[in-house]
Amino acid sequence: MKASNLFDPVDLGPLRLANRMAVAPMTRVSATAEGQATPRMARYYADFAAGGFGLVTTEGIYTDRAYSQGYLFQPGLADDAQRDAWRPVVESVHAAGGRIVAQLMHAGAISQGNAHRGVAKGPSAVQPAGVQMSFYRGEGPYRMPEAMTLAEITAAIDGFAAAALRACRWRSSTGRCFRRSPIWRTPTSDGPGPHEPEIARKTLPAGRVIGAVIENPAAQDAQARPGPAAQPLDIRPLAQIATPRLAWNGPLDASRG
Numbered sequence: 001m002k003a004s005n006l007f008d009p010v011d012l013g014p015l016r017l018a019n020r021m022a023v024a025p026m027t028r029v030s031a032t033a034e035g036q037a038t039p040r041m042a043r044y045y046a047d048f049a050a051g052g053f054g055l056v057t058t059e060g061i062y063t064d065r066a067y068s069q070g071y072l073f074q075p076g077l078a079d080d081a082q083r084d085a086w087r088p089v090v091e092s093v094h095a096a097g098g099r100i101v102a103q104l105m106h107a108g109a110i111s112q113g114n115a116h117r118g119v120a121k122g123p124s125a126v127q128p129a130g131v132q133m134s135f136y137r138g139e140g141p142y143r144m145p146e147a148m149t150l151a152e153i154t155a156a157i158d159g160f161a162a163a164a165l166r167a168c169r170w171r172s173s174t175g176r177c178f179r180r181s182p183i184w185r186t187p188t189s190d191g192p193g194p195h196e197p198e199i200a201r202k203t204l205p206a207g208r209v210i211g212a213v214i215e216n217p218a219a220q221d222a223q224a225r226p227g228p229a230a231q232p233l234d235i236r237p238l239a240q241i242a243t244p245r246l247a248w249n250g251p252l253d254a255s256r257g
Contacts, residue, residue, distance in 0.1 A: 127142060
């Protein structure tokens, strides 16, 4: 690619981007205690668009009021009030000439602050290595998580789908969302559980998340990537099994403009 192409407009799915420069997601924990985006966040994201970035990716957004939140003061898309709080952020980025996409995440076993639950839950009852990150108001070793039940995994999948739909309603912005999930084999999992078939223990939950998201006609595409502790995982074969509608030979992610 020629250097000049970096500054050329490009189509990313249904989005027309001013250039090929994108802001990577960066955790900020500057939302309200209720998980609502703030005017400070609107200014922060808009500054990147005003500075010339064509695409902005949000910090990790938790998806439900159960076990997805990873840090205190993390923004969410778990209810309509949180959705509405994101609208000024999106409007500010658009006004500055940029586009914005949501990164949906479930913290799982490495959650170190959750306003909705007093315990962490992940794929297995395996304590994460290391210590919590003080920058995100953590202290000491990670908590020993509890293993999620089948019903809780199903609820987590439904949470991704519901959060994606709320993102689609940011004044019709962000219809396709990054998502992160801990529900496959990582250092916080001891292998397949009773509801994880041996042949698909790494990929089945991820496929179910994708399937749940695209069942909604307003958000028919998703891009999945593992959390920081997970090994790289190519889920394109899984996507072809989970849903023939998911196109993996195009852009990784886009917002609906």
